[in-house]
Amino acid sequence: MNWHQTHALVTGGTRGIGRALVDLLVEKGAAVTATGRSRASVDQARQACPKVNWRVLDQSDENQRAEMVARLQGQGVNLLIHNAGVQQLHDFTQESDTLHFGTELETAINFVGPVELTRGMLPLMRAQANARVVFVTSGLALAPKRSSPVYCANKAGLRSFAKSLRAQLRHAKWPIGVTEALPPLVDTDMTRGRGRGKISPQAAASQILRGIESGKSEIYVGASALLRVISRISPALAEAIMIKR
Numbered sequence: 001m002n003w004h005q006t007h008a009l010v011t012g013g014t015r016g017i018g019r020a021l022v023d024l025l026v027e028k029g030a031a032v033t034a035t036g037r038s039r040a041s042v043d044q045a046r047q048a049c050p051k052v053n054w055r056v057l058d059q060s061d062e063n064q065r066a067e068m069v070a071r072l073q074g075q076g077v078n079l080l081i082h083n084a085g086v087q088q089l090h091d092f093t094q095e096s097d098t099l100h101f102g103t104e105l106e107t108a109i110n111f112v113g114p115v116e117l118t119r120g121m122l123p124l125m126r127a128q129a130n131a132r133v134v135f136v137t138s139g140l141a142l143a144p145k146r147s148s149p150v151y152c153a154n155k156a157g158l159r160s161f162a163k164s165l166r167a168q169l170r171h172a173k174w175p176i177g178v179t180e181a182l183p184p185l186v187d188t189d190m191t192r193g194r195g196r197g198k199i200s201p202q203a204a205a206s207q208i209l210r211g212i213e214s215g216k217s218e219i220y221v222g223a224s225a226l227l228r229v230i231s232r233i234s235p236a237l238a239e240a241i242m243i244k245r
């Protein structure tokens with residue numbers, strides 16, 4: 001991967017892991033277009049990081065996705081990092097569930113958005129050298145936890161989608177690589193006030209970019225590598241460890 005010849009589109013680049021990815025990509029010399037859901041968040045990120053082409057994109061919105069693809073025509077995007085995501089805590093046994101929004105919207109953001117944005121971007125990326133689509137899923141795609149059933153299902157679905165997409169592109173001889181990055185618990189707004197042993201967004205981003213550099217299909221970040229080993233030896237043990245969370 002020659003970063004100086006890379007134009008990356010990073011979704012959810014305003015905060016957390018996405019922001020760390022954006023900062024590192026800029027440092028490495030890549031051109032970066034990055035998105036956030038809210039105007040306020042995008043404006044704030046633009047002030048802090050003016051080299052980046054910042055755009056508002058609510059990826060659950062079909063029209064906004066189409067506009068983004070149209071805007072990127074001819075811009076030479078060859079690295080698409082699907083990073084944006086939300087995690088809602090749901091307890092299906094409680095009538096007064098504490099969710100901010102429902103299953104359909106959570107799934108539209110975490111699953112439908114990246115899948116359909118990929119569909120729109122593939123024809124643009126097909127003509128680029130060293131093109132790659134990266135899906136940031138989660139260690140929870142390997143084994144779910146109790147507290148976020150929809151999120152875990154979305155990430156497992158995205159993992160499955162990435163595998164099929166990789167096979168389709170190879171079969172069709174389209175020169176676009178597919179990578180899945182599986183972070184462990186990372187210290188961001190998403191995990192504020194819960195969990196222990198978190199790694200920094202910078203550490204997660206740096207491992208993800210190293211994996212992309214080596215053309216890896218799957219990047220097991222931090223403790224996700226251990227979870228992968230356990231789940232290969234005993235899927236039941238991996239599930240038993242994770243489900244209590």
Ligand SMILES: NC(=O)c1ccc[n+]([C@@H]2O[C@H](COP(=O)([O-])OP(=O)(O)OC[C@H]3O[C@@H](n4cnc5c(N)ncnc54)[C@H](OP(=O)(O)O)[C@@H]3O)[C@@H](O)[C@H]2O)c1
Pocket residue numbers: 011012013014015016017018035036037038039041042057058059060082083084085086087109136137138139182183184185186187188189190191
């Ligand atoms: N943190 C963890 O422990 C962890 C672990 C494994 C995997 N992950 C995954 O890593 C990715 C980044 O997580 P994070 O912890 O860095 O999240 P975060 O700090 O909460 O940031 C979320 C990002 O997604 C954007 N976003 C939210 N809703 C969106 C929407 N509807 N359309 C487009 N963008 C939207 C936000 O934009 P605004 O700033 O405009 O709201 C923000 O840039 C996610 O896919 C997450 O599932 C995180």
